[in-house]
Amino acid sequence: MSVPRLVLVRHGVTDWNRDGRFQGHLDPPLSDAGRREAVLVATRLAADPSLRPARVISSTLDRALRTAEAIGSATGVAVEPDARLIEIGQGEWEGRTHAELEASDADRYRAWLEADGIRQPPGGEPIDAAAARVRTVLDEGLRDDRWPACMVSHGGTLRILAHALFGLGDASILALDVDNASISAVELRGEAWHLVRWNDTLHLLGMETTHVDEVEGRPLAL
Numbered sequence: 289m290s291v292p293r294l295v296l297v298r299h300g301v302t303d304w305n306r307d308g309r310f311q312g313h314l315d316p317p318l319s320d321a322g323r324r325e326a327v328l329v330a331t332r333l334a335a336d337p338s339l340r341p342a343r344v345i346s347s348t349l350d351r352a353l354r355t356a357e358a359i360g361s362a363t364g365v366a367v368e369p370d371a372r373l374i375e376i377g378q379g380e381w382e383g384r385t386h387a388e389l390e391a392s393d394a395d396r397y398r399a400w401l402e403a404d405g406i407r408q409p410p411g412g413e414p415i416d417a418a419a420a421r422v423r424t425v426l427d428e429g430l431r432d433d434r435w436p437a438c439m440v441s442h443g444g445t446l447r448i449l450a451h452a453l454f455g456l457g458d459a460s461i462l463a464l465d466v467d468n469a470s471i472s473a474v475e476l477r478g479e480a481w482h483l484v485r486w487n488d489t490l491h492l493l494g495m496e497t498t499h500v501d502e503v504e505g506r507p508l509a510l
Contacts, residue, residue, distance in 0.1 A: 290433075290435045291435065291475055291476065291477070292430065292435050292437075292475065292476040293338075293435050293436040293437070293473060293474070293475045293476075293484070294429070294436065294437055294438075294439060294453075294473065294474050294475075295333065295339050295341055295437070295438040295439070295471065295472070295473050296438075296439050296441070296446050296449065296471070296472040296473070296474070297329055297333075297355065297356075297359070297439070297440045297441075297469070297470070297471055297472075298440075298441065298442065298443055298446055298466050298467065298468055298469060298470050299318070299322070299326075299347075299349075299351040299352040299354075299355040299440060299441070299442060299468065299469070300318045300319075300321070300322030300323060300324075300325035300329070300351065300354070300355050300468055300469045301318070301319055301321050301322040301468040301496070301500055302316045302317065302318055302319050302322055302351050303316065303319045304316045305322075305468060305500055306319070306500050307385055308385050308386045308387075309383065309384065309385045310378040310381045310382050310383065310384055310385075310409065311351075311375060311378070311382065311442075312375050312376065312377045312378030312379070312381075312382040312412070312413075313349075313374060313375065313377045313378070313382065313413075314382045314383055315349050315350050315351070316350075316351065317350050317351060317354070318350075318351050318354050318355070321496055321497075322351065322354075322355075322468065322469075323354070323358075324495070324496060325468060325469035325492060325496050326354060326355040326358035326359075326469065327358055327362075328469065328491045328492060328495060328496070329355065329358070329359065329469045329470075329471060329491055330355075330358040330359040330361065330362035330363070331362055331491070332490075332491035333359055333362065333363060333438065333471070334359075334362040334363045338436075338473075339436060339471065339473060340363055340436070341359065341363060341365055341436050341437060341438035342365065342434035342435055342436060342437065343365065343368065343429075343432065343434045343436075343437040343438065344359050344360050344363070344365045344366070344367045344368065344437075344438045344440065345367075345368045345370050345373065345425070345429070345437065345438065345439050345440070346367050346368070346369055346370065346373065346439075346440040346441070347369075347371070347373035347374045347375070347440060347441045347442060347445070348369045348370065348371045348373075348374060349374050349375065349442070351442075352373070352374075352440045352441055352442060353367070353369060353440075355440050355469070356369075356438075356440040359438060359440065365438075370425055372421040372422065372424060372425045373422070373425060373439060373440075373441040373442075373445060374441075374442070374445070375441075375443075375444055375445055376406070376408075376412065376413050376415070376418045376442075376444040376445060376448070377412055377413030377418075378409050378412050378413075379408075379409045379410050379411030379412035380409060380410045380411045380412075381393075381409040381410065381412075396410055406444060406447060406448065415448070418444075418445070418448055419448050419451070419452065422445060422448050422449050422452065423452050425439070426449065426452060426453075430476075436473070443466045446466050446472070447464055447466060450464055450472075453474055453481040454481060454483070464486065464487070465486075465487045465499070466487060467489050467492075467499050467500075468498070468500065469489065469491075469492060469496070470487045470488060470489050470498075471485065471487075471488040471489075471491075472485060472486045472487060472488065473485050473488075
């Protein structure tokens with residue numbers, strides 16, 4: 289059996305990412321740039337034997353699924369949709385921009401900005417519930433012997449997955465940049481997961497803009 293290696297990919301960019309608009313469980317499509325990013329990340333994975341997946345598991349939200357389908361097409365691997373990898377639900381703020389919230393929901397918006405860890409908007413999915421569904425996907429994946437396994441998901445969900453893999457504190461989670469169409473990889477050695485790479489966007493350099501929905505190491509909106 290090969291060494292368990294997880295390759296983690298965030299979906300390509302959407303217009304909502306560029307607008308700073310909360311996506312959560314809503315389902316905006318990839319933008320034109322996002323579709324190009326999906327092809328670029330797929331080509332990168334297919335060309336690198338250490339990253340080329342034997343499995344591709346994807347969030348069922350369109351922005352992730354289309355990214356995963358590009359990877360599957362480039363590698364000849366069928367995509368396995370899994371709703372447990374969807375983004376953290378953003379409650380009342382889904383579909384709204386930061387500018388709108390600053391004007392119309394100023395007190396709650398300010399409290400959200402100043403909170404530590406993965407912040408939960410009003411009515412948002414409880415972080416513990418999101419973490420539990422992500423953890424079950426990880427646990428089930430460990431019972432499979434097809435490696436590397438690629439999981440295509442979302443910025444908030446991938447940060448939660450990093451928390452599960454490395455036992456990070458809440459204040460550390462958002463220090464992890466997770467750019468659109470980025471590649472991260474971790475490897476299980478003995479009983480512990482080890483970081484191989486994080487937020488690798490070399491395939492986008494000179495091709496597409498990165499870091500479009502982040503500020504000072506914190507995501508603007510998920």
